[in-house]
Amino acid sequence: MKIRFGRPSPAMVVAIVALVAALSGSAYAALGKNSVGTRQLKAKAVTAGKIANNAVTGAKVADHTLTGADVNLADKNAGKDQPQGKGPDDKNVDKGNMKGPDDKGPQDKGAQDKGGNDKNMANKDQAKKDEPKPMTVPPEAKQKGDLAFLKGDWRSRTGLATATGERDLRPNYSLDDKGKGKVTFVQKNGTTCEAPAEARWDGSKLVIEEKANPKCADGKTYARNTVNCEVGQDGVAKCTGSQPGDNRSYNVQFGR
Secondary structure, rough: OOOEEEEEEEHHHHHHHHHHHHHHHHOOOOEEEOOOOOHHOOEEEEEEEOOOOOOHHHHOOOOOOHHHHHHHHHHHOOOOOOOOOOOOOOOOOOOOHHEEEOOOHHHHHHHHOOHHHHHHHHHHHHHHHHHEEEEEOOOHHHHHOOOOHHHHEEEEOOEEEOOOOOOOOOEEEOOOOEEEEEEEEEOOOOOOOEEEEEEEEEEEEEEEEOOOEEEOOOOOOOOEEEEEEEEEEOEEEEEEEEEEOOOOOOOEEEEE
């Protein structure tokens, strides 16, 4: 006797599919437009890898939600021809050009050239001869707070550099017997930069301060420096330079 099975009805097919889905623990739900909001998202559910490039634009960012630490200024300023001024107190100043000690001056380039060692040594010997004598403060000047000994030109024996490629910048301070005058230095393109400068005594410490951000003939601007000098018992001044808003400092040697 043959048993014949009839074709299952549509209702039976739907019931079987529903049963299989329930037993497998999986389900599918169609999501309508705008049906998923912030309340449906778990904390930290959306990671950086799930956001497409350029998907978040300025129009989608709420005002005052980003701070300076969230912005890559290097990418923002890449390719732009901006003033090379520096200093946290000047809106038109590029902080990337803050001056610091130049570890590699022009004299080091000769050492990198094969066969140029003799020439490099000769340059170094000549440079030592041309170096100004260190600043020595007369004992009576320190005791009386007198600045007359500063009258004349004082050159920095320390080459300074910037993040934008300027190297071996050597400030020159021209002061009168009251400690007032100006600072000047020359960029590698030959243009001169200058700013008013003034010296004063702060107790037993000698301070030489640039009163404004040095401006250059080509329109560039640098952040002003303040030099603090501790005078030893031998009268030799040991100086350090710094800039407003920057806790870092660097050694400075003056002479003439």
